[in-house]
Amino acid sequence: MARAGDVDFKTKLQHWIPKVVLSPSLALVLLFVYGFILFTVYLSFTDSRILPSYGWVGLENYSKLWRLSHWETSLKNLGVYAVLYISISTVVGLTLAIFLDQKIRGEGILRPIYLYPMALSFIVTGTAWKWFLDPGIGLEHTMHLWGWESFEFNWIKDRDFAIYTVVIAAVWQSSGFVMAMFLAGLRGIDSEIMKAAQIDGASNWNLYRRIVIPLLRPAFLSAFVILSHLAIKSYDLVIALTGGGPGRATELPATFMYSYTFTRNQMGIGASSAVIMLMTIAAIMIPYLYAELKEDK
Structure with missing residues (x-):
């Protein structure tokens, strides 16, 4: 023993x-x-430039940051990009999830096809979409070769439309992941609730609008948090796709932070922009984590 x-x-x-x-x-x-x-x-509170320095300047870097037109431009671009990216990815992901939830044939093939883009890095996605959208070698050039000489799609070269090309590439990569989240939520809904509603005469539209979508609230919240986080820290996709251009048409806070830290040798200002990005992500994540922990208790 x-x-x-x-x-x-x-x-x-x-x-x-x-x-x-x-x-x-x-x-x-x-x-x-x-x-x-x-x-x-x-x-972010020091006078660091090309190398870290320990001269304390307080909030001076933050004051300089908010006076820079480049920073204001990056925030405006982020606003357009984040709103479109989050909303379109959510709608596309939910639509694909509802489509696959109908127990269609070939679901086992379609699901990995939709999820495949998320397996790629944002660098690969940006590079591929750069080639596809380039008027000289991509979609526009192909259409001209096929005889459609009047076809134009030069958004990637247009200051007014370049940010939308970033949205297109980001939605293409992320919507499959959002679909998987919503599909898991749909498969977790009690089928008895659905049957009872159908017996009561609820149409498919009312079924989804009044029962299914409200029950998917946790999936909506998770998708919003993840997509917001990806939008705020978007760097590699922008660099690979547009390089922040033309001009500053697609500059985002992440690319601003890199350029001011490593190109313009303004490390203090770059650090302050990084802190603001961190605070923005924290403002989204902390309430979400609090709600999750509270629900678990």
Whole structure:
């Protein structure tokens, strides 16, 4: 028979082994994620330029930031991009989810096709859509070769429409992921509720409008949080697709932060823009996490 001391030792060992194994990863996360976040916050209050400096300037960088027309332009672009990206991705994702929820043939083939774009990096997506939308080699050129000489689609070169090309590429990549979230929500709805509503004579439109969509509220909230986070930190897609141009037509806060930190050698201003982006994401994430934790309790 095993001794009581041996049992206690094994119990303690099983309790501490996961903590010992995970502690290096936890230490690295604390250092390279949260440690550098705090360092960035500190730099935003210093006179750092090409290299970190420790001359304290208080809120001067934030004051300079809000006086820059480039920053104002990036915020306006973000407003247009985020509203269109979130709303269109949500509508397309919900539509695809409802379509697949009808138990159609070939669902097993269509589902991975819709999800495939999310498996690509935003760099690949941006590069592919850049080629596709380029008037010289893409869609417009192909249409001209096919004899449709009057066809024009040069949004990627137009200051007024370039931001919409970023929306198109982002929606193409993310809508399949949103579809998967809504499909999981649809499959989680009690079928008895649906049957009862149909027996009561509810049309399909009223069924979805009054029962299904309200029950998908958690999926809507999760989709909004994830898409908002992706919109605020969009950098690689913009750089690969338009490079922030033409001019500053597609500059977003993320590209502004990079250019002022590493190109214009204004690290303090770049850090302050990064802090504002972090605060915006936190303003979205914290209420969501609070609501989730409150619901669990």
